[in-house]
Amino acid sequence: MASEKTSPRFPWVALVLSFLASGVGHIYCGRIARGFVLYSTRFLLPLLCVIAAFVRPSNGVFFGLILLPAAATLLIFFYSAIDAYIIAKQAALDYEMKQYNKARLYWILVAGQLTFLIALTWVGRECVYEGFYIPTRSMCPNILAGDRILANKRTLRDGYPQRGDVVVFRSSALQPPRNWVQRVIGVAGDQILIKGHDIEVNGQKLKQERAPTENIYQQQSQVEDDIYYEFNSGRRYQVLLADYASESDIDEINITVPGASIFVMGDNRDLSRDSRHIGSIQVDDVIGYVDYIYYPAEKWSRIGWFCD
């Protein structure tokens, strides 16, 4: 006869507890060491994604600190549930209750893990990384319509955007008011002169070179025009320039960028609405810098670090 201190382990209870919080199902089955390890990983792995925002972006950081931990977290979620279920099924009917086999402890652990993960995601989205879906081709050939990107919000605190940076901003001047992705061409105090495809920053014309035809981005179905390399303040990036006459209704622009503002343009120069149409953007409206393409619209080779 089972004493007061013994109780069978129900496999479905182990499954329920593991679904609610990884590792708790193991603790229910008396495997506290494995349970603790699984429980801890659900705290540590998401933290790696936060650390990624504090190091220089690269493909290694993307795969090692963002993609791999995210995939591992998902795997651990399911592994923990299945493993706890099997352990509970194998447990003896007269499982001897341990001191930590308390319903109150299970609920505390479940509440702790769920609260931590949701709070971390919230804080991470507000202060570290935010994902954006790109619906337009205004940044072709570097960011295609349908791409999903990660914008780093932390580096905003390090200073103002620089020429050549690709930023996400929200401006009420653009209708409908939504998030936009553009490249910084000029910063506060810069004299910008634009004639057709030619751009001058502080009297210096930005050099544009035709990119080789074998350029990999030519393979993208969304790239229809010719790709050029543009050089701005030591940065080189690709832009799309049509050979035919510009469809832009603005022929010549000559402005000085006001203080605490930036002048932005899309890389798809003939299909972009940007500072040529709506004027300079307040630096306060900038949300973050584009660091990674985490889900490319075309060709998985474009996944990872967003570099020009």
Place this chain on the structure above:
Amino acid sequence: MIDEPMPEKPMYDEWIASRRAARAPCELTDRVMAAVEMRVVQRKHYVRLADRINESQPARMTACLVALLVGFLPFLFVAYAAQSFAF
């Protein structure tokens, strides 16, 4: 305590026989049983609930599905934050 034989054994036999014949009052028995039952109900309601769910397979599956949904909430929230899909 000094272990001494009872001086008047017949009196003892009479006493022990009367004690053995005595029955606990029904009221007292009921009170004790009610207290025990109340204690079980108060402290182990979750065990009783688990037992009830354990008896029915649909209930077990429903509990697991609800837990899966709740446990998956952080993943859904990450997907929402990354704009992987729109709600």
